[in-house]
Amino acid sequence: MIVIMRPRTPQQEIDKLTDALTSRGVEVNPVIGKDLIILGLVGDTSKIDPTWIEANRNVERVMHVAEPFKKANRMFHPDPTVVKAGGREIGGKKITMMAGPCSVESEEQICGIAEQVKEMGADFLRGGAFKPRTSPYAFQGLKYDGLRLLKEARAKTGLPIVTEIMSPYDIELFAEDVDVIQVGARNMQNFELLKELGHTHKPILLKRGLSATIEEWLMSAEYIMAGGNENIILCERGIRTFETYTRNTLDLSAIPAVKKLSHLPVVVDPSHASGKWWMVDPLAKAAVAVGTDGLIIEVHNDPANALCDGQQSIRPSVYGELVKELRAIARAVGREL
Amino acid sequence: MIVIMRPRTPQQEIDKLTDALTSRGVEVNPVIGKDLIILGLVGDTSKIDPTWIEANRNVERVMHVAEPFKKANRMFHPDPTVVKAGGREIGGKKITMMAGPCSVESEEQICGIAEQVKEMGADFLRGGAFKPRTSPYAFQGLKYDGLRLLKEARAKTGLPIVTEIMSPYDIELFAEDVDVIQVGARNMQNFELLKELGHTHKPILLKRGLSATIEEWLMSAEYIMAGGNENIILCERGIRTFETYTRNTLDLSAIPAVKKLSHLPVVVDPSHASGKWWMVDPLAKAAVAVGTDGLIIEVHNDPANALCDGQQSIRPSVYGELVKELRAIARAVGREL
Amino acid sequence: MIVIMRPRTPQQEIDKLTDALTSRGVEVNPVIGKDLIILGLVGDTSKIDPTWIEANRNVERVMHVAEPFKKANRMFHPDPTVVKAGGREIGGKKITMMAGPCSVESEEQICGIAEQVKEMGADFLRGGAFKPRTSPYAFQGLKYDGLRLLKEARAKTGLPIVTEIMSPYDIELFAEDVDVIQVGARNMQNFELLKELGHTHKPILLKRGLSATIEEWLMSAEYIMAGGNENIILCERGIRTFETYTRNTLDLSAIPAVKKLSHLPVVVDPSHASGKWWMVDPLAKAAVAVGTDGLIIEVHNDPANALCDGQQSIRPSVYGELVKELRAIARAVGREL
Amino acid sequence: MIVIMRPRTPQQEIDKLTDALTSRGVEVNPVIGKDLIILGLVGDTSKIDPTWIEANRNVERVMHVAEPFKKANRMFHPDPTVVKAGGREIGGKKITMMAGPCSVESEEQICGIAEQVKEMGADFLRGGAFKPRTSPYAFQGLKYDGLRLLKEARAKTGLPIVTEIMSPYDIELFAEDVDVIQVGARNMQNFELLKELGHTHKPILLKRGLSATIEEWLMSAEYIMAGGNENIILCERGIRTFETYTRNTLDLSAIPAVKKLSHLPVVVDPSHASGKWWMVDPLAKAAVAVGTDGLIIEVHNDPANALCDGQQSIRPSVYGELVKELRAIARAVGREL
The missing domain is CATH 3.20.20.70 (Aldolase class I)
Structure with a gap:
């Protein structure tokens, strides 16, 4: 799962979200550029509801990478x-x-x-x-x-x-x-x-x-x-x-x-x-x-x-x-x- | 309901379908031109399933005129x-x-x-x-x-x-x-x-x-x-x-x-x-x-x-x-x- | 831009693509997990045609992050x-x-x-x-x-x-x-x-x-x-x-x-x-x-x-x-x- | 072409439209029932613009019967x-x-x-x-x-x-x-x-x-x-x-x-x-x-x-x-x- 943050999100907001994600058991890899802040989530993301992350007002969008189905995969x-x-x-x-x-x-x-x-x-x-x-x-x-x-x-x-x-x-x-x-x-x-x-x-x-x-x-x-x-x-x-x-x-x-x-x-x-x-x-x-x-x-x-x-x-x-x-x-x- | 027949459908096939429709209680009004044969159905068509008419191989298409809902209409x-x-x-x-x-x-x-x-x-x-x-x-x-x-x-x-x-x-x-x-x-x-x-x-x-x-x-x-x-x-x-x-x-x-x-x-x-x-x-x-x-x-x-x-x-x-x-x-x- | 690699892509293929991207002037940030390899591209990606990256047989998908329009943005x-x-x-x-x-x-x-x-x-x-x-x-x-x-x-x-x-x-x-x-x-x-x-x-x-x-x-x-x-x-x-x-x-x-x-x-x-x-x-x-x-x-x-x-x-x-x-x-x- | 009139359109309005259509060279066949008035148009309808008929406030809808293409037909x-x-x-x-x-x-x-x-x-x-x-x-x-x-x-x-x-x-x-x-x-x-x-x-x-x-x-x-x-x-x-x-x-x-x-x-x-x-x-x-x-x-x-x-x-x-x-x-x- 990839989280696109809004441009110019303050570092402390990124840290807060990172902590919240980490506490849910996923590893957070930030990729930070000018006009672009993304968090790459690694681990078992199937239990994390993407709409919960999108509800964070600093989040622009959430993108799936892996397919959300497991037994059918x-x-x-x-x-x-x-x-x-x-x-x-x-x-x-x-x-x-x-x-x-x-x-x-x-x-x-x-x-x-x-x-x-x-x-x-x-x-x-x-x-x-x-x-x-x-x-x-x-x-x-x-x-x-x-x-x-x-x-x-x-x-x-x-x-x-x-x-x-x-x-x-x-x-x-x-x-x-x-x-x-x-x-x-x-x-x-x-x-x-x-x-x-x-x-x-x-x-x-x-x-x-x-x-x-x-x-x-x-x-x-x-x-x-x-x-x-x-x-x-x-x-x-x-x-x-x-x-x-x-x-x-x-x-x-x-x-x-x-x-x-x-x-x-x-x-x-x-x-x-x-x-x-x-x-x-x-x-x-x-x-x-x-x-x-x-x-x-x-x-x-x-x-x-x-x-x-x-x-x-x-x-x-x-x-x-x-x-x-x-x-x-x-x-x-x-x-x- | 309007029934579009295939061009050049023989008259006896039109008659057969007309009889079948009439026996289901609707009035059939034919409109016949060169390259165009339509049957206008008047009366209570709500009980007639349009796919039944479309199953007739001489029928090109069936068009609804009245809305099929009654109580909501x-x-x-x-x-x-x-x-x-x-x-x-x-x-x-x-x-x-x-x-x-x-x-x-x-x-x-x-x-x-x-x-x-x-x-x-x-x-x-x-x-x-x-x-x-x-x-x-x-x-x-x-x-x-x-x-x-x-x-x-x-x-x-x-x-x-x-x-x-x-x-x-x-x-x-x-x-x-x-x-x-x-x-x-x-x-x-x-x-x-x-x-x-x-x-x-x-x-x-x-x-x-x-x-x-x-x-x-x-x-x-x-x-x-x-x-x-x-x-x-x-x-x-x-x-x-x-x-x-x-x-x-x-x-x-x-x-x-x-x-x-x-x-x-x-x-x-x-x-x-x-x-x-x-x-x-x-x-x-x-x-x-x-x-x-x-x-x-x-x-x-x-x-x-x-x-x-x-x-x-x-x-x-x-x-x-x-x-x-x-x-x-x-x-x-x-x-x- | 984010590049999703196919799972189990060999490291040398990742390196080859990374080099090709770097030589086009963008910075490549890898995020690597089990069943998940992504490359986060930072810098001016507007000149990179995403279909060129997708043509790489080890690439699963490419995702836009920033909007591709600039003057209208x-x-x-x-x-x-x-x-x-x-x-x-x-x-x-x-x-x-x-x-x-x-x-x-x-x-x-x-x-x-x-x-x-x-x-x-x-x-x-x-x-x-x-x-x-x-x-x-x-x-x-x-x-x-x-x-x-x-x-x-x-x-x-x-x-x-x-x-x-x-x-x-x-x-x-x-x-x-x-x-x-x-x-x-x-x-x-x-x-x-x-x-x-x-x-x-x-x-x-x-x-x-x-x-x-x-x-x-x-x-x-x-x-x-x-x-x-x-x-x-x-x-x-x-x-x-x-x-x-x-x-x-x-x-x-x-x-x-x-x-x-x-x-x-x-x-x-x-x-x-x-x-x-x-x-x-x-x-x-x-x-x-x-x-x-x-x-x-x-x-x-x-x-x-x-x-x-x-x-x-x-x-x-x-x-x-x-x-x-x-x-x-x-x-x-x-x-x- | 078939013209569906609004229910309860006065006869004189039907006549007016019929005259206008006839003067454009098509034959008009009315099919009139309770809650349903349709006009079946027979002849060369390809020159009649359906939006012109739809602009008549007594017209509910116009339906094509014949395909509007001729040379490709x-x-x-x-x-x-x-x-x-x-x-x-x-x-x-x-x-x-x-x-x-x-x-x-x-x-x-x-x-x-x-x-x-x-x-x-x-x-x-x-x-x-x-x-x-x-x-x-x-x-x-x-x-x-x-x-x-x-x-x-x-x-x-x-x-x-x-x-x-x-x-x-x-x-x-x-x-x-x-x-x-x-x-x-x-x-x-x-x-x-x-x-x-x-x-x-x-x-x-x-x-x-x-x-x-x-x-x-x-x-x-x-x-x-x-x-x-x-x-x-x-x-x-x-x-x-x-x-x-x-x-x-x-x-x-x-x-x-x-x-x-x-x-x-x-x-x-x-x-x-x-x-x-x-x-x-x-x-x-x-x-x-x-x-x-x-x-x-x-x-x-x-x-x-x-x-x-x-x-x-x-x-x-x-x-x-x-x-x-x-x-x-x-x-x-x-x-x-």
Whole structure:
């Protein structure tokens, strides 16, 4: 951590702050020039709240040097983490394919899609039982019935299931029934939920918030890991920018960035990123080329009548073609799929 | 709602979609030109999910015309709502002043500050008991002890209290103990929490999410209102943009926008918006000039030793001076303070 | 400037970089801890290109400490600059009022509006002769005829004129004919234009680019100042964010920020910021309250038939009412208007 | 174009606007419901300035339906444009490789790099002679000497050259000497420059502005095309967002979007997008997978001593390896390289 002091801060004020910092267990190295006074802090700065230092009226700014996350940090854990879920591995050589409808609608629908995507090469079945919707008047999911139907689809196909949790009340149930618990973008900083998920041992798919920096996203992973659960799969699903042609802007640079900063696996959701079914194909290909560990794609047998997000869903046959083409790209970058 | 069809869509496809829409209870008015086919939907479109229409492969785009919120909409409720809390009114001629520390730290601290800000003209005491922090290693608040201390401060000063809720588990307790329940920016789309707050009758201070559009913010208010609780106070606290000099960018245009779109009162938090104590003064003045119904300002008796956000807190004496200057601006725009 | 080295960089690589930096005239102060190696650079770092240091494969990041602008920097020029133009002063106690139509349309129009806004208290007449339009098919202004009409309006009313330059070919003409030369948001980083304007002595109104940071904006001012022309008036006119309700998001925090970082005067354009005529009133009031040195407002005698930007123009009578109300706010913050 | 009227607008006001629109040559189709009045405009709306309609105080909003660009629009030109430059084709099956240093530094440097990248498979040599720099104190390029050296490198290697123009004064010279004239991101809306380039017949590489929407970018292409020059190559180079880990956020969704909206070829610049040399490899691969028509990559023989942007440059040997790996991805998506 580096503390920039205001120019011409009196020496005694520098000394006071130095003492306060030293008493908190860090070593203070001053660098003093004309028009420039900085204090370089060395040691365990993770316990020092930077806003406390900034509150000192002689301090101009505080700059982080080391990343504030520890358990998620690649520096202290150089090997990539491979998360195990439902007998599959996420984060190894094989690119993990998660597919299924935006929301579970009926037994026929979810079991039908599950069988089809399994045949096309999917490793996991995704499907929403609890749906976060911007409008209180929109379809909110089949809820517990949806969860039950997902379990049926798993029983029939053997595909492990990924589904979103919205309330801490449901954690026990999800921990028992679900293979990967998804935390949606809107809940990425629902810290109470994160903390409680940290006490389970279930793999968590943590979506990046709409306006979350990569650092904040990793700090949310850290929340879960700090509780003891290190089975985190990150998921890039587009960020909010000024561009409105696509629903969100898929930030594919985030994949190599996360790989450098963290040992956690990271997957890409091209369906939510673009909000357009015809963009899923090129964005999925780009995601594999850039180094993703997996893809989570919305597949629906009848997009035009889907209860939710049909505009970004592709049909199983289209998915099947896509998977074949992705295989060639995966090979070209030294991966399998 | 307006549906833009792809150019050269066959007539039978237009007819099919028209029938599907008509059967959902809306009237369809086609406007057909060369290179342009639009369907104007008239009637109650609030139950139609636009993504369902967009899922039709002949549809280019769907555009909203009417705002998707109803209970929060000024069109159906022209008079401004005045929310009553702790014997005060928010949204009337008087500008409501909420003040207090970022977090409750001790009895001496919170009671001392409460007495000082009361004397300086504050109407409400704010103070965090449960603190949402980006890092799991940062101070998370005194929690239930903090709540108890807030009640003590209220008992001593008579100031009603505003404090943030983070978990649905605490709703019952907050509904009993707190005068205004704050929903933080990171929980603005924690829909489970919003729904449950809709079943209480407590005034809710709903902060705008970091990257929430004005429409999404009002839709979150609609979530609470749909449950039956119409006591909502909106709070603009800065949005996330590319500019990093300030912590967030205070969007003061949002105040007249909200006033036009909705009947709900709206207050401004200049402390979180800028993250800089020396910006609180000019931004508070601008907020009053632009038409805010209230100000929520961080005040701490010892900012340099605050456990949280001291860099954006001002001292009680500075607050007192500010209040005096704000009064002149309030008068200039036909308000009281 | 602070250089963060990659962890575990060999000492000899640190030494090599240190030598290279020292030979460029700066003093290098190392701060070395476990997992952290930083070099604090002291001295005149303004000539060192940070990307050159970042190109060193052992360097993780380079952080600025001092602001990269010098002539525009308040640290080296504590007193505020007052720019003189057409017999008026911008940046003193009086808030400068610039008003007029988006574009000059005819002699009757521009002279009529000039007379009306003068009567209402305007200090300068604004009006576009050359118009930057997103579409090549939109009205591009009356060009040299527009300039001639502006001069006529000045001759009749005595109001000095502010108008936008778009091409370096016109600098000589503008320097002769115009009182304040406006550089539009889209040209804020048209460095060739800035450099040439640096060789005139005319006051320049430099609008902030749509996605320019405050630092980049001041660096553009520095381009002009580096050429010898220090008569710069900055103009905040809204930045581009994810919010689409307003055309841009007016960043009023930028006003106190600029005042702290620089000695240059700064004015606000509420018309372009919001793109909505009914928002001009509250935003103008907020701008005065936050500390602006001036306001540039679009006024048109017949907005519904304006050739450009009628949707954000107000009538002279509305302007007159606004000016009166602004006076009370100006007084409340210790200014005149 | 669709005009949304304010609710309860009197019929006579609707009639007045309808007459005004009809007299401008468009057909007006009203869609009238309770709480909703819209006018659907059919015909050639490209000459109608939407801000003129918005200036009508009874108008709530105006929505575009058709894209405002014509010559760049794929609807009116379904076949992809192949731009010919220096004996190469851009926009065909082959992916075009442009490579070279950020700036031309010396004869040895530019000729050496040219020979190396040619051998590695580059089709064009890029190199800056005139450099747009944020700071007036940074290296601004060798200017006319740089141009001369680029020509020497072309003479030696046969590689056509791409370089950036900054001033309209240089157009004649560039039109004679350069094979592809680059317009930088900061000049994307320097309309005077665009208009003049429209009068040449040279291929133009038009970079997307830092905060330009896809529509605005295509409108800038339209400016050049409206003048008669249809040889436009678009270039995505990252947009400005809240994320600061990368210099910009590469918007790869823009590639399929541009392909759908326009017939113009589009290339990707992964070097400027990320600002980090180690991200060039994965982002270049993703760009090929997503469907780019070309790649423009910064290659320097000695990045650590480059005069500019060394932190994002890769060595020729690294470039050679990358090209080989890109070939496999190109094949997988049905392209050559």
